[in-house]
Amino acid sequence: MLKMAVLLSGSGRTLDNFHERIEEGSLSASIEVVISNVQDALGLTKAENYGYPAYYGVNNEAINQIIANFDVDIICLAGYLKLYTPPARLQRAVLNIHPSLIPAFCGDGFYGSRVHRAVKAKGCTVSGCTVHFANEVYDEGPIILQKSVALDYDDEPSDIASRVFDAECEAFPEAINRVDELGIDFFWKRSGK
Template sequence: MLKVLVLVSGGGTNLQAIFDGIDSGLIKNTVVEGVISNNKNAYALERAKKRGVKALCLSPKEYADRGAFNEAFLETVREMAPDLIVLAGFLVVIPPAMIKEYQNRIINIHPSLIPAFSGTGFYGLKVHEGALARGVKIVGATVHFVDEGTDTGPIILQKSVMVDPGDTPETLQRRVMEEAEWQILPEAINLIANDRLEIEGNQVRIKEKE
């Protein structure tokens, strides 16, 4: 059984997609062990509590400096002993020590087709604002492993979404979530839980079902 820890800063719609995927059988052999947010008001924490999942708030603001926070953050994660860490809209930089310790065991969902509109400064609504300003016709979402860079780790899954005339950043954000993020994040977790991924360098290969 794959034990998953979800890190989230906001409403937790991707967290809900994971819960729904487990309930529907789309995600097999998986349990969400805990949820951590840097925001005490994040609705994601309520989603976790309603489901009986351990929910914690851990904010950099509560520590003397980022080093102290990083140490407490890593120790908290160790105590939960996850097999997989899922970043589902988590707006805190993951400490290098955590990335090293959990190499190829941290995944992130990003609301664009990486490498487009990714990297430093591209998060949340800013991704969709950038896409509309550039006038692209196709956007989407990407699930990737986390490495030391920003949105540079091996790509697991991507799904495209068409841009509609008259789209605003808000309408585009919602449609990318509904048509891409909520589909490929549960799918990626299921692939990991059932040992169907192989990583070679910066490439991910999906193995056929046995």
């Protein structure tokens, strides 16, 4: 079982998903701490209500000082909207979920609704999500898992976002379970990075 730190910037929908799946026994992990770079993020309130230690960390240094007080194996970026630099011992243990099938619609500036608007503008008939390890470059770390969703010609960006988020709710816990099963090094070696 992996011990997680969860970083978020907003409402905590992914935190909700993690919590529900841990409770039902389908996610082999425990949440040790939740940290937000937004002081009044709804996700912090949710974390407190779930009984998790919840903190505000203004930047990487502050976040890493908080993490140093907890025994964690991995850090999950759950709607965390800044480039994160982990402490050295967790450099290869940061997981992120991106709302497209990497390498499409990814990199600096591609997040949230921006991705879904770009998918719509291109006329894509498939989108999805990618769970990957994060490194110092947006969306370039080793891929753990991808899930695709079919799109209709008349889907609006909000429809695409809804379908992709449903896929994310399945993909992120599944990816964490795979990391627990296969180990972090498996994915870095597989990618040759």
